Every structure is written in C-alpha cells, then in structure tokens.
Amino acid sequence: MRRPLLIASLAWQDYRNDARLSACSVLALVAVIAPLLVLFGLKFGLVGSLTERLQRDPGVREIIPLGGGRFDATFVARLSARNDVAFAIPRTRQIAATAELLLPAKGRAVTVEMLPSAAGDPLLQGAPLPAGLRQVVLSATAAQKLGVQPGEQLVASFSRQQAGQLQWRQTRLQVVAVLPLAAFERDGLFASLALLEAAEDYRDGRAVPALDWPGEAQAVADQRVYPAFRLYARALGDVEPLRQFFAERSVLVSTQAAQIAQVQSLSRNLDLVFWIITALAVSGAIAAIAAGAVAAVERKQRELSVLRLLGLGTGALLLFVVLQALFSGVLGAAFAALLYALAEQGLNRLFMQVPGEYASHLLPLHYFIALLAVLLASTLAAALGGWRVARIDACEGIRDV
Template sequence: MRIGLLLSLAWADYRTEARLSICAVLALTAVITPLLVLFGLKFGLVSTLTERLENDPAVREVITLGGGRFSAKEIAQLALRDDVAFALPRTRQIAATADLSTAASGQALTVEMIPTASGDPLLASAPLPAGDEQILLTQSAAEKLGVKAGDRLGARFGRRQDGQAESRQLSVTVLAVLPLATFNRDALFAPLSLLEAAEDYRDGRAVPRLDWPGREPAEPGSRVYPGLRLYAANLDGVESLRQHFNASGQEVSTQAQTIAQVRSLSHNLNLVFWIISGLAVAGAFAAIVASTLAAVERKRRALAVLRLLGFPTAALVAFLVLLALYSGVFSLGLAWLLYGLAQVGLNALFESAAGEFVCRLLPVHYLIALLATLACSILAAALGGWRAAQIEASEGLRDV
C-alpha cells in the first residue's frame, strides 16, 4: 500500500476543508482541555496532601498509651521491621525533665527531655548530639532562656532521698536551636543515655560516669521502658503498626483517621473524574463518528474515484482515520497549551509551599492523554468509516 500517497492525499484534503478542520479541532479541544485541568487539579491536590502527610513526622508517629513494658531487645527488634522508620526507648515522663539555667540570669526553666538518635525524623537536618554534654534546644525554650547555638547551660536534676532534697547539675552545650515547626514546646533533645541517667538518679541509683551518688545501679539489660518514640516508614505503616500493637494488647494513638480522610478524598475525586471523563469521552467519540459519517457523505464521489483507481476498502477507511488523527493531534496540542496557561494561573492563585502544586501533571500523564486521544480518534473514525466500505467503484464512473 502506498502509505506516503495516502498521507499526502489526507493532508491535502484536510487543508482544503480548513474551516471544517478548524471547527473539528476546536470541538475536540473544548473536550480535552477541561479534562486535563480537572485531572491536573485532582492529581496536584491529592499528591500535595499525601506528600504533606508523608513528610510530616507527626502523622507517622505511633504513640503508645498506658503503662507499657518494653525491653531494649524488643524495641531493637521492632526497629528492624520494614514499616518502621525510627524506634527509640523513652524513660518515664515524670523523670524526663530538667531545669535549665544560664550563668547570667540564674533563672531556671523546666523543660521536658526527649531522647534522640541517628535517623530521628524530627531532626532530619539538625546535628546529632555526640554525648551527654550536648543537647538540641527548642526555639520556645531558647527564647525564654535567651540563648543560641553554641551557648552553655546548666542542667539541674533533682530528687528526694531519705526525705532530703538533693540535686546534681551538668553543664551542657546547645548544639542547635530547633525551629517551632519541629517541636513547639519547651524541650531539649538529648541522647537516651542522659535520660536514663536522670531516671536512675531520681530512682536513687548511682550514675558512676557522672559521679552522681546513690545505691547500686541496675543490671545492664534489665531496664524496662514504659514507652518509646516510634515512627512508621510510610502512611501504610501507620495502620500495620496499629494492628501489630492491638494484637499484643498495647493501646496506641495514631493519625490513622487523618490518613483515611485524605485517601477517601482521593477515592471520591477519582470517582468524580472518571464519571465526568466518561461522559466527555462518550460525547467526543460520538462527535468524531458523526464527523466521519458527514465526511463520507461529502466525499462520497471522491472516495468512489479512489476505489476506481485501485484503493481497497482498508485504504479508504485509513484515509478517514488519518483525517481524524490530524484533528486529534492538533486538538491535543492546543489543549496542552491551554492547560499550561491554566496550570500556571491556578498554581499562582492558590500559591503554596515551595515544591507543591495545586494543579500538576507528570510527563506520563501527557503520554497517556496522547495515546488515549489517538486511540479514541482511530476507533471512532474506523467505526464511522463503515459507510466508506459500502461505496462501489461504479459510483466514480458517473464523474469520469
């Protein structure tokens, strides 16, 4: 089959009926553009909300409730799970406090102590304390104390021993000040060893490495932790960890409801999009079929002459399909241009954080739109071209 000849004939015919061709392009563009914008909004909105949840450690945090009993071995095994991003023991909250003061003011501020270690989701870009003498301070606590990174503080730990109030002080360096977005309460982040030392001292035990007096320290490995800092590796991990703890009888608090709401929104938007898309595609399909049938009636004599010249039925149908493809390609190109303008306008109108988009399409979405448009054009034109198959070569003799 002379494909080159067929392409040139179809293109010449398409240009000859320029007004009708432009109308066909504009009609398809009116269908494709809203679908691109709608899908861009759906994908951009849902992906942005999902990324926010994924990047927010608080959403992936699993908080144990009640008096738990976890050994260091159990927590280490938990940290090896695929759905766990970070797991670290926590000492008793009543013992995890410290009174911070500066040499200049002498005024103390009671803060909570939070254990941290490598891989802490809250401290993704912050330096990690290398020992008990280094801490990370939250912004609210730093502002109240009037300190900054590099300053030294006194951390006092008190207890009552045999009815007498006792305390020990440790000089610590503020390694960094954490922004409010990381943690908005008065707190310090320190190695777990410092929290264990504070708990042992308040329980009346000695802490030899810090020269804090008391009775004999507990046996290594015998410590039982009432809770832990636990973060899931992803949003799906939140639910799997909740089920894991429920199976063992440990009650936990999670953000599962928030995650479910976003996924429900995604599901509902998908449903709305596909309903609207189905109606729009059905209308476009019917329009292409009708356009092809009208083209056959207008070109009936020309098609009969082509058959008389030796063009088979398949070639006549292919001729009509090519006309539809030209309209589909031009329509999609114009729709992409209009979508690009709408995308810029919508993202500027609903300006969000850097890297976030209210309306967004990926390269793969453009490819899918191209393939879907071509497939719809080919199928609709082929179905509409059945009339061309009924044209007899004898009809062309009347015009010879």
C-alpha cells in the same frame, strides 16, 4: 512505503482545504479534553499536596503508646527492625524526663522536656546527632528563651527528693543544633538515651558513675524496663497496620490513622468522580468523531471513489479517514494542553497556600498518556465511522471523470 506516505499527504491536503470543518472537529475535541485535564489536574494536585504534606509531617506518622507499659530494649529493637517502622527508640518515664536548663551568663532558665534521639530521628531533619552524655539538640522555643546558639554551652540541673531533702546535680551540655519551629513547637531537648537514663536513675536514687552522681549501686543483672517509646511509621499507609499490630498485643496507642484515612477516602472519591465524568465525556467524543467520520465519507464520496478508481483499496481509504481524525486529535490535544497550562497557573496562584504545593498539577507523563488516549479514541471512532468506505464503488468516480 510510498503508498502510506501518499495517503497521508492526500489526507493532510484535504484536511487543510476543508479548514472550517477541520477547525470545528478540533474545537469539539478541545471542549472535551481541556475540562478533563483541569479536573484531573485538580485531583492530582490537591490530593498529592495533601498527601505530601502529611508525609512530610513526622507527627502524622507518629505512634504514641498510652498508659504505662513495660517494654524492654529487645522489644523496641524488634520494632525498629520492621520494614514499616522508620524510627523507634525506648523512652523513660515522662515525670523523670525533664531538665532545667540554665545559662548563668545571661541569667536565663527554662524547664524542658527531654526526648531520646538517635540516628534516623525524623524530628531532627538532618541536624547533627547528639552524641554521648554532653551533647544536645534544642527546640526553637527553648533556644529562643535561653538566647543560646549552636556551639554554645549551658548547664542542665536535675533535682530529686531524697530522705525528705531536695537534692540536685548539674552537668554542662553543648548545644550542637537548634531545630526549626515547625519540627517541634514545645520547649524540648533531644539527647542520647543514655542521658535520659542517667536522669531517671538519679531521680530514682541510683548512682550514675558516668557523671559522678552518688546514689545506690545498681544491680548488674537488672534489665531496664521502659514505660514507653518513640515510634514513627515509614509511610502513611503503614500507620494503620502498626495500630492493628499493637491492638493485637493489647497495647493502647494514639495515631493519626483517622486523618490519613480521610485523605485516602478523598482520593478514592475523586478517582470515582473523575472516571465517571471521563467515561461519559469520552463516550460522547467517540460518538461525535464517529458521526463526523460518517459525515465526511458521505460528503467526500465522489473524491473517495476517484481514489478507489486510482487503485486504492478499502484499507487505504479507511486509513485516509483515520489519518484525518488523528490530525484533529493531535491538534485538539495540543490546544487543550495549552489551555490547561494557562488554567493551571491561574488556579495555583489563586489557591496555593504553601510554597511548593499545587492546587492543580500534571506531570509530563500525564500529558503523554492523555495524548495516547486521544489518538486511540480518535482511531477507534474514525474506524467505526469510516466503515462506509467499503461501500464506495469505483464507478461513481468514472461518472465524475
């Protein structure tokens, strides 16, 4: 244990005494490591921010059925149970899923789109869930036009054409929450599926006993068929498999798969560029460190021969050379990390557009991996270049004594 500590102490003293050449070795490593950190930081920051932005936007993960389909509740329930589906719920006909919201006290009215909602709806973003037939969540634009706040009540009016006559029914609804504008930018109303089914039944001329709306009695045995559904994939990578799933069943859907593929392609291309540049830079750094080790052995041949004369073997002399390369590696990695930290702040201030996103960003794990890579490359290069210590003869130290 004492001998390795002695060798480390001798290597450090010699490293300090040869300060100018040591500084050159450190700066040479900094010139390689710092640009690589900046390049990887840009790659990780830009692609990571783009991916997070897409992941946060539920609309990117939405799968919209096109045309009039025929889906029963069992089919939608099976979709909802899939591991790659975050949320799925049946949807009534678009023409029947509208309502006129009235606020008589303020004399305001707005026609809104009705969307079915349930637990896990990604558009609600943690807002209270509408329950029953008389609770709803409004979009920001609809609430602004009505001037309504959460907790207030309004009147919903539903009309239909029956026997050439225009008929309508009204019911009072309570606003339990108002969504932020980014969640839904149109005039919309989120309610339980039961309210949308009641509106569709009334417009089809059927009775709605729960709301005391008259009409034809519904057949108990009839199973409701829905023309569409609301469906959101669990992750960006699940959008394309779901699109293929529906394509195999001849269900035409609209997705953001092309936009997701562009970001994934950008990530792959940047990965390729980064690894090509890294391979070239690391190869050059290893060659430089190895050449430096060879030069150091040649320059310090007399000092190393004296150490051999004192009883140090080839392995100990090689450790002496490797330790000095590791000193340069640690210092070079530290200075490179400091330079990158300064560059990261400048790049983020210059290019950051959305709070919480980064143009350049590295995690602590990335710094740790970079340090290990530098130390490994330094050890390998110094070992390759320091093989000449095996040819040092102790007699050269005797001549020097």
